[in-house]
Amino acid sequence: MAERTYTVHDSPAGLADATASLAAGTGPIAIDVERASGFRYSQRAYLVQIYRSGSGLILLDPPAIGTDFSALHNVLAQEEWIFHAASQDLPSLRELGMDPTTIFDTELASRLLGKDRVGLGAVVENTLGISLAKAHSAADWSTRPLPQEWLEYAAHDVEYLIDVRDVLASELEAAGKSTFAHQEFQAVLTREPKPAREEPWRRLSGLHAVRGKRGLAVARALWTAREQLAQSLDIAPGRLVPDRALVAAVMANPASKQQLAGTKEFTGRASRTELDRWWRAIEEGRHDEAPPAERGRSTDALPPPRAWADRNPEADLRLKTVRPKIESLAVSLSMPTENLLTPDFLRRVCWSPPTPAGPGQIADALAALGARPWQIAQTAQAIAQGFVDSTQAAETPPDPVS
Incomplete structure (x- = not known):
């Protein structure tokens, strides 16, 4: 049996041919993107795989095509x-101008169904009985x-998705979870992108190990x-100089470029090769007239739960009472x-509960945080009851020691 040969569309004309082929197909499309995470600075698509009934497999090389994908998107x-x-x-995909209006996520569906393993290979095997070789997931797709x-x-990432979806x-x-899934999708x-960190260098x-503002x-x-x-080279930062090396340079406190x-x-x-660049940065840091604070700027992040007993004992008791109910x-x-x-x-709702903390108020608080309606319907009553239980526990004096 001859080995299959794969063709990648890598020109505007190739994109036009792929668009015509997909237009002639029917039904939903299976789609996947390969990036060069860990190799490149950007998260751009280096390969887009699409499969549709009646069209077959389409492989696209966005950097080589070098034009917008609006016709394909339409x-x-x-x-x-x-x-x-x-x-x-x-x-x-959105960087290419491709943005769906309706999706089905096979990983998320598998989670909602309680599957033990939710990687693509495991899901395909679980649903279709087909084993996939997943040898190149960490490859440099640039x-x-x-x-x-x-x-x-890359082809296997999409060729089975339609059947898996069904x-x-x-x-x-059958599990009564279709509404859950549609809301999650x-x-x-x-979902809005996460805002950029104010001080990303602190990561x-x-x-x-670094002490002092300087x-x-x-x-x-x-x-x-x-x-x-x-960013200028489109290379992952850690491939230029690892984090540990930057910190080592700070700790060494060199007196000269040599x-x-x-x-x-x-x-x-x-x-x-970029020694002058690093030495300039060291000197700029040493003469910075506005050095950073030793602690990062305050955010709205909550303290870790292990600190709640000291910081907010009532919230700690609420969380310890409610969490087992949600787990159950x-x-x-x-x-x-x-x-x-x-x-x-x-x-967050345990740390700063609404007043009063009835099911309706908790439902509103969860909705404001971004919980989906199905999640609220399943959990608001249990959380409210947990708050009642924690209040009663706090007010109940301990048994006298015999």
Whole structure:
């Protein structure tokens, strides 16, 4: 049996041919995106795979095509788009001007159904009995030309999705979870991107070892210099100079560019070729007239639950009373607790409950946080009852010691 050969459309003319082919197809489309995460700075799509009945497999190379995808989007926009983990692929597709109106997410559906394993390979095997080789999931998809074995892997990401979708849709219907799924899919589509962090440089791995504002100013300057270089080259920052190497440069406190070059722990492909850049950053940090505070700016993040007993004992008791109820509900619904209700939503309503804290008020509070109607319907009453139970427990004196 001859090996299958895969063709990638890599020109505007190829995109036009693919668009015509997909327009002639019928039914929903299965779609996936391959990026070069960990290799490139950007999250752009380096390969888009589409499968549709009557059209077959379409492989597109967006960087090589180099034009907008509006004609393709117009053909597909009103159809259901089937993804596996849509939240990962939607940003890259939106960069191309492709934005669906309706989706089905096979990973999310599998979670709602309580599947033990929700990776694509496991889901395809569970639903269709087909085993997929998943050997190239961490490949550098900006590589050109793309090897045929990589394209085979990419093809398998979409060729079975329509059949998987049909099986999972039937299972959702049988479990009474179709409404849950539709609301979750819509939430994925309409979710706003997370706002950029105010001080992203504070996520440097190992930064906790740096002491003093001046050291932090140097770390910030080095991070910024690396970020600018990484963006200009479209290379993942850690591939230029790893986090640990930037922190090592701060801790070494070199007195000269030569001493920086001699710092053994200052490693990375650009650590010596861009030595002038790093030394300039160190000097800028040392002379920064507005060094950063030793602690990051306050956010609306809650304290970790382990600190609640000291910081907010009433909230701690509420959380410890309510959380087992939500976990029990999740078990009864055969789904992970985090899919029944986002853990941060539960923590926030326990930390700062509405007044009064009846089911209606809790439902409003959960809705304001972003919980879906089905989640609220399942959990608001249990949370309200948990608050009553925690209040009673707080007011009940402990049994006297015999």
